[in-house]
Amino acid sequence: MSGSGSRFHFGDNVTVHGGQGNIGIQHNHGPAGDQALPPELAALFAQLTVLVTELARDARLPEEDRQSLQETLPVLSDPAGQERRSWRNTLHLVAGLTRELGEVAAPALGLATQLLALISGR
Template sequence: MSGNGSQFQFGDNVTMHGGQGNVGIQHNHGPAADQALPPEIAALFAQLTAVVTELARDARLPAEDRQSLEETLPVLSNPAGQERRSWRNTLHLLTGLTRELGEAAAPALGLATQLLALISGH
């Protein structure tokens, strides 16, 4: 996936140079520490963090659900410091939880779904 002239890649990358000097498999589980997230993805994570933070404070929700929402915040608020697998796991957890929570969680569900589509390349 590329945007604004910068490129990033998730997943494994194999480089072969004939039968000698092969690099092997380069595992790409997320952006390198010195590689910034694409602006669109970073912005969506920031929006989702704000929405989930507010939702986790909603006293109308059961305490267990508020706690589950709070537990997603470390990944949401610092996606650049996390592996892609952590993003996906957290976003899948959020989509399931927010579907159960209904109308109050609709904005979080929309953002989480949008992010999953972006990082999955759809």
């Protein structure tokens, strides 16, 4: 993704072409159902799914943390089937847990943070 300049936009997009009496708005609420994600976003979710799956199986981590990570996998592994709000909530949970877990979870924290920035437009 670096250097590509790609930006993801979720939310309303209004375009006005000329004159008077323009009526209409396109509502974009993000992917839901079977809508495709941009390839870059889908790839980041896939990478995070792999890392979180590994962490959820890591016996060095407390059982409660492993279970919480396991519970995030349905959203991470199928983001196109989830609402954007579910993405944010799940990514915030992953970021919080991985921040507490330290170095062993640093790659997952980095991806969760990157995804949060992308979907938030930061």
